[in-house]
Structure formats: C-alpha cells, structure tokens
Amino acid sequence: MSGTTSNPNYGAVPAPTSEPYEADVLAGLHRDAQEVIGRYPVKRSALLPLLHLVQSVDGYVSTRGIEFCAEVLDLTAAEVSGVATFYTQYKRHPNGEYTVGVCTNTLCAVMGGDQIWDEVSEHLGIGHDETTPDGKITLERVECNAACDFAPVVMANWEFFDNQTPESTKTLVDDLRAGRDVKPTRGPSRVCSFKQVSRVLAGFNDGLADEGVGAGPASLEGLKVARDRGWGEGSNGNQQNEATSDAMAAGRHTSTDTPAEGDGKAEK
Ligand code: FES
Structure with missing residues (x-):
C-alpha cells in the first residue's frame, strides 16, 4: 500500500510510515485510548484493545503504534512488542483491506479446505500472510473457527462464508478486490474493512454485532432434536x-x- 488511506475516525492518514502521527490523528488516538483504559481497573490491561486501535489507524501494529501504547500504558516498547508478536491477529506489516482466511484444520481440510487453499493461493499469486499488490487481500491459512458443521469455511475479516468451494472462494476474493458487495453466510450483510473491524475489536461498537443470523441449520439440529x-x-x-x-x-x-x-x- 502507498499514499494515503481513508479512515472514518481519523481522516486520511499515511499508509505505512515511520513518521510520527499527525497532531489530529494523535489527539484522536489519545482520546480513544483514555476511553478504553477507563474500562479496566489496571491500565496495562488495556493493551490488547489498544493494539487493535493502532491497527484501526495504521492497518497493522506499526513501530509508532507500539511506542504510543507503551507511552499511554507506562510499559516499555519491548513489553508491548512482546504481546503484539504473540497473537496472530496483530499484524507486523501492512495488512490488506480484507484478510481472507481459509480454514485448513482437520475437518475443513478433508472437506475441501486444502483444495480451496491451493487454488485461491494460485489464483491470487500469494501465499500465507502475503498481500496482493493492490493492497486488497491478505491471504491466511487459519485454524479451526468452531464452525466445523459448515466445513469448509472461509473467513473474510472474520465474517463467515460457509460450505465453500474453490470456485466460490475465488469469486469472493475477486468481488472483494473489485469493490463489489459480498454477503457473509451468517452475521452482518456486508464485510467491513480491516481497519473498521479493528476499531470494533478495540471496543468501539459499530452496531452490527447482532445483525443477521448467528447459527445456521446444521448448528441448530441438536436443539431441534431436543425440542422434538x-x-x-x-x-x-x-x-x-x-x-x-x-x-x-x-x-x-x-x-x-x-x-x-x-x-x-x-x-x-
Ligand atoms: S476445522 Fe474448519 S471450522 Fe473447524
């Protein structure tokens, strides 16, 4: 990615840079950070959501974001970096607008997840944790999403696309790259950007959490038997x-x- 990116919360901010935050961006970060910190009895407990907040601005956990978290939480940059490098949801290099995760754990793999991975990886020309040149798609192999009853499962920014095939997944990534609307199988009716989702993970509600159905027919089969x-x-x-x-x-x-x-x- 290069140039500037649009962020609804902070305006246009430079995509990856080693420059300090612009004054208005930094003011917004401080304002939001204080709100997040206020939710915890000990402020260092706010580190995980603050790392998501950094990703909502920079699109990854930048060096300046690590320094910001360290400053507001009275931690060292090494302590913040140690946490950021432990969890795979924190990206250490600029992430695509959409993270597309193909589940290749056991059940999805045998139901076709490995084939989906092979074909989509070849289709996009990228491998695990790599991003398309247009900055749209970061492709990942992901672990079980506890949605095995809909295997094989693909995630786009953590929204579910159930019972996928190589063709349906290639259509999904093509639509995302072209800016066409895509509709997850369950949950919200659209897929938000990586930065938008990161802001939600930081604790700022976008009102979409309860939109759409949460459980599909396969998940409800046991409940139906119990009721019958x-x-x-x-x-x-x-x-x-x-x-x-x-x-x-x-x-x-x-x-x-x-x-x-x-x-x-x-x-x-
Ligand atoms: S193995 Fe893919 S969702 Fe469980």
Whole structure:
C-alpha cells in the first residue's frame, strides 16, 4: 500500500510510515485510548484493545503504534512488542483491506479446505500472510473457527462464508478486490474493512454485532432434536442426564438415535 488511506475516525492518514502521527490523528488516538483504559481497573490491561486501535489507524501494529501504547500504558516498547508478536491477529506489516482466511484444520481440510487453499493461493499469486499488490487481500491459512458443521469455511475479516468451494472462494476474493458487495453466510450483510473491524475489536461498537443470523441449520439440529423429544432444563433434563449417566455406566449406547433403556422421554 502507498499514499494515503481513508479512515472514518481519523481522516486520511499515511499508509505505512515511520513518521510520527499527525497532531489530529494523535489527539484522536489519545482520546480513544483514555476511553478504553477507563474500562479496566489496571491500565496495562488495556493493551490488547489498544493494539487493535493502532491497527484501526495504521492497518497493522506499526513501530509508532507500539511506542504510543507503551507511552499511554507506562510499559516499555519491548513489553508491548512482546504481546503484539504473540497473537496472530496483530499484524507486523501492512495488512490488506480484507484478510481472507481459509480454514485448513482437520475437518475443513478433508472437506475441501486444502483444495480451496491451493487454488485461491494460485489464483491470487500469494501465499500465507502475503498481500496482493493492490493492497486488497491478505491471504491466511487459519485454524479451526468452531464452525466445523459448515466445513469448509472461509473467513473474510472474520465474517463467515460457509460450505465453500474453490470456485466460490475465488469469486469472493475477486468481488472483494473489485469493490463489489459480498454477503457473509451468517452475521452482518456486508464485510467491513480491516481497519473498521479493528476499531470494533478495540471496543468501539459499530452496531452490527447482532445483525443477521448467528447459527445456521446444521448448528441448530441438536436443539431441534431436543425440542422434538421434550428435553430441556429442569426436571426433564435432569432425568435425561441421569438416564444417560446410568446408560454410560452400563456401557449402553447413549446417542439420540438409540434411546437409553427406561428413558420414557427418549422412547417417544
Ligand atoms: S476445522 Fe474448519 S471450522 Fe473447524
């Protein structure tokens, strides 16, 4: 990336630079940092959100951002850097406008995640933690997103794209690069930029957290089975749990398809 980038919170700021922050940008950072620090009994506890705040301005954890965090939290730059280099969500070089993460953990991998990775990496001409020359896409292999029931899963700035294929993922990255609207499978109806998402992670609500559905049909299947069979909290649930425990102790099947002996609810 080069030149300037537009930031709704701080105006146009230089993309990666070793220069000090402009006065108005620095004033905004201090104002926001004090709000974040005020949420914690000990101010050094605010380091994680402040690193996201730095990313919301610089697009990564810059050297000047590390120095800013150290100053406002009474830490050393080495202490701040030690934290920033531990977590993969903190970027040590300019990140693309969209982080596209292909899950290649076990279940997604066997369901096609490895194939998606190979084809999208070749399509974009970049590898893990690399960014397209236009500064739009940073590609990552990501660990399990706890969305295995929708494998293979791809994330765009941590929004879910479920049941993906190589073709659908290549279309996704092409649309993101072209500035076309993309709609996650669950959650908000659009994908925000890396800087916008970083500001949310710093603790500044964008009002989108509860937008859209949170759980898809596959995640709700267990709930449907429980409701169909009248299982729930309270005495019924306790009876079910006791029956299940007894069955497990006796070495019997306990799955919902094979009701435990003597479990009146399960036999319905
Ligand atoms: S293995 Fe991909 S979401 Fe769990």
